[in-house]
Amino acid sequence: MNKIGLHYAYWIGTEAVDAGAYKWLEMAKKAxxxxxxxxxxxxxxxxxxxxxxxxxxxADAGMCLSINDGWTxxxxxxxxDPAVRRIGIEKAKRVLQAMYEVGSDRWSGINYSQWLRRPxxxxxxxxxxxxxxxxxxxxxxxxxxxxxxxxxxxxxEIVNRFEQFIMNTAExxxxxxxxxxxxxxxxxLDTFHMNIEEDNIADAIKYAQSKGRMxxxxxxxxxxxxxxxxxxxxxxxxxxxxxxxxxxxxxxIVMEPxxxxxxxxxxxxxxMSHGADVETMIGYAKDGxxxxxxxxx
Numbered sequence: 251m252n253k254i255g256l257h258y259a260y261w262i263g264t265e266a267v268d269a270g271a272y273k274w275l276e277m278a279k280k281a282x283x284x285x286x287x288x289x290x291x292x293x294x295x296x297x298x299x300x301x302x303x304x305x306x307x308x309a310d311a312g313m314c315l316s317i318n319d320g321w322t323x324x325x326x327x328x329x330x331d332p333a334v335r336r337i338g339i340e341k342a343k344r345v346l347q348a349m350y351e352v353g354s355d356r357w358s359g360i361n362y363s364q365w366l367r368r369p370x371x372x373x374x375x376x377x378x379x380x381x382x383x384x385x386x387x388x389x390x391x392x393x394x395x396x397x398x399x400x401x402x403x404x405x406x407e408i409v410n411r412f413e414q415f416i417m418n419t420a421e422x423x424x425x426x427x428x429x430x431x432x433x434x435x436x437x438x439l440d441t442f443h444m445n446i447e448e449d450n451i452a453d454a455i456k457y458a459q460s461k462g463r464m465x466x467x468x469x470x471x472x473x474x475x476x477x478x479x480x481x482x483x484x485x486x487x488x489x490x491x492x493x494x495x496x497x498x499x500x501x502x503i504v505m506e507p508x509x510x511x512x513x514x515x516x517x518x519x520x521x522m523s524h525g526a527d528v529e530t531m532i533g534y535a536k537d538g539x540x541x542x543x544x545x546x547x
Contacts, residue, residue: 436465
């Protein structure tokens with residue numbers, strides 16, 4: 251059965267948001283998860299020895315480590331400015347080396363351009379979109395070699411139209427991977443984003459897996475609550491988890507809920523946790539993990 255995980259950004263809006271990598275690991279385990287997903291800065295800030303120590307802590311907890319993060323306007327590897335692209339390329343190589351040292355084998359996120367980027371033209375034509383896509387591919391052809399050397403699957407997150415424009419569907423993502431031409435080029439699909447952009451979520455999962463590009467899966471309700479939250483859902487979880495099983499996808503399934511008002515970039519303008527404290531949030535995550543396992547059984 252797929253390993254179930256929890257994204258560290260779940261703690262945004264609680265006192266645990268700044269608790270650090272060890273505490274996030276502890277809370278994910280307490281929530282009954284097998285994958286601890288954290289951001290790249292957490293491992294970049296560690297020394298080589300500290301990464302080795304954290305690798306041991308993850309193993310001792312019987313868990314796996316996944317990295318999820320992407321680029322900003324300052325290090326966008328698809329920027330028009332070659333100096334900005336170079337900053338991102340070199341940073342990507344450092345992230346991948348740090349992942350090798352800390353024992354993480356997959357990096358997912360909007361790691362092919364800037365998160366929340368808008369086209370730099372009044373009208374986004376196919377030619378402009380192709381131009382930015384080509385810049386990203388040019389940078390990725392250098393980065394992916396390091397990913398291959400480090401044994402890391404580089405998973406491009408396919409997000410909705412309000413968060414990026416280079417690729418918004420599994421089909422676009424698969425084509426990007428194929429144009430890059432590396433076995434380490436994979437996709438991160440996310441139920442929240444697929445619910446907006448795909449014709450059928452289950453079909454998108456099966457398509458990416460059939461092409462050998464399904465590398466990671468994020469899950470959450472259509473309003474970004476924990477899967478199956480309080481028995482209410484707009485998502486066809488039987489079909490979604492059925493597609494996981496039918497397609498043969500055996501990778502991680504990581505919950506990425508946003509239920510508090512702590513992150514304005516995520517645009518959560520109300521508390522959807524019922525004023526929960528950290529222990530209650532842990533309980534919600536455990537319920538979500540159990541819900542997913544029930545659908546996979």
